[in-house]
Amino acid sequence: MSERVFLAEYDKSDVALRVWLPLGGAAILGMGGLLIGLPMLSLLAAALTLLALNSWPLTRNVPALLLTNKGLEIDGLGKVSWRNITRVDSGVVNIRDKKRPAIDLTFASALPEVFEANETTRLRPWEIRIYKLRKDGKMRLDLSRIEDSPEELLEAFRHFHAGVS
Numbered sequence: 001m002s003e004r005v006f007l008a009e010y011d012k013s014d015v016a017l018r019v020w021l022p023l024g025g026a027a028i029l030g031m032g033g034l035l036i037g038l039p040m041l042s043l044l045a046a047a048l049t050l051l052a053l054n055s056w057p058l059t060r061n062v063p064a065l066l067l068t069n070k071g072l073e074i075d076g077l078g079k080v081s082w083r084n085i086t087r088v089d090s091g092v093v094n095i096r097d098k099k100r101p102a103i104d105l106t107f108a109s110a111l112p113e114v115f116e117a118n119e120t121t122r123l124r125p126w127e128i129r130i131y132k133l134r135k136d137g138k139m140r141l142d143l144s145r146i147e148d149s150p151e152e153l154l155e156a157f158r159h160f161h162a163g164v165s
Contacts, residue, residue: 004068004069004159004160005066005067005068006065006066006067006068006156006160007063007065007066007067008063008064008065008066008067008146008147008148008153008156009063009064009146009147009148010057010058010063010064010075010130010145010146010147011058011144011145011146011147012058012147013147014058015055015058015059018051018052018054018055018058019052019055019056019058019059020052022048022049022051022052023048023049023052025045025048026045026046026048026049026052027045028045029041029042029044029045029048030042030045030046033045053127054127054128055127055128056127057075057076057127057128058128062075063075064130064145064146065130065141065146065153067156067157067160068160069082069160069163070082071084072085072157072160073118074130074131074141075130076127076129076131077115077129077131078115078116078117078118079115079116079118080107080114080115080116081114082160082161082163083108084107084108084109084114085105085106085107085108085114085161086106086107086108087104087105087106088103088104088105088106088154088157088158088161089103089104089105089106090102090103090104090150090154091103091104091140093132093140093142093144095142095144100142100143100144101143101144101150102140102141102142102143103140103141103143103150103153103154103157104138104139104140104141105138105139105140105141106137106138107137107138107139110137111133111137111139128145130142130143130145130146
């Protein structure tokens with residue numbers, strides 16, 4: 001069986017608005033606050049910087065999801081083998097009264113046991129993440145932050161997950 005790969009990229013359509021504009025405003029307000037002696041402007045600059053850092057993954061050329069015959073890799077979290085994923089279901093995320101597409105993953109055991117850290121694994125709580133760990137042990141992937149369509153992603157998940165023997 002040949003190796004197949006599915007890359008899901010972050011939706012970078014609003015990277016200028018979410019990263020570069022806040023950083024530019026932070027630079028102007030921060031320097032202005034220092035020069036004219038208004039520390040409140042510098043505090044506002046710090047808030048704008050945190051806003052920009054939240055969307056920082058949009059500036060990198062790292063895929064949000066990487067699906068291969070061997071397993072799934074989630075940016076910021078690590079790798080997991082398809083054998084450790086017991087179910088892949090279509091789901092919905094409610095964000096500010098808007099329903100957005102999602103995929104729910106159920107694992108064979110606890111998350112620290114199934115995920116393998118790699119070079120994209122990092123603990124940066126201020127950054128956007130496409131995953132949310134649920135109290136019931138499942139993981140929900142928010143597909144609204146990915147440029148591929150939810151139907152394509154669900155089809156790819158089901159294709160690779162069905163290939164587990």
